[in-house]
Amino acid sequence: MKxxxxxxxxxxxxxxxxxxxxxxxxxxxSCPDCGADMRNRQTPIE
Incomplete structure (x- = not known):
């Protein structure tokens, strides 16, 4: 991974x-539709 x-x-x-x-x-x-937390899709989830 780079x-x-x-x-x-x-x-x-x-x-x-x-x-x-x-x-x-x-x-x-926050999400414009439901108000929940957002994540950057460039950052991997571990």
């Missing part, structure tokens, strides 16, 4: 943990 340098001001793809909504944004606070 290291990824993340820039918080750069738009990335985020996915909602609860409903699966996918958005492209700089750093969403």
């Amino acid at each position: 290291d990824i340098s993340l820039n918080p001001d750069e738009e990335s793809t985020y996915e909602c943990f609860d409903c699966g909504t996918v958005v492209r944004a700089a750093a969403p606070e």
Whole structure:
């Protein structure tokens, strides 16, 4: 796996943990559909 340098001001793809909504944004606070937490899809889940 390669290291990824993340820039918080750069738009990335985020996915909602609860409903699966996918958005492209700089750093969403919460899901625009259900309000749950979002994860950056470039960051692996361990």
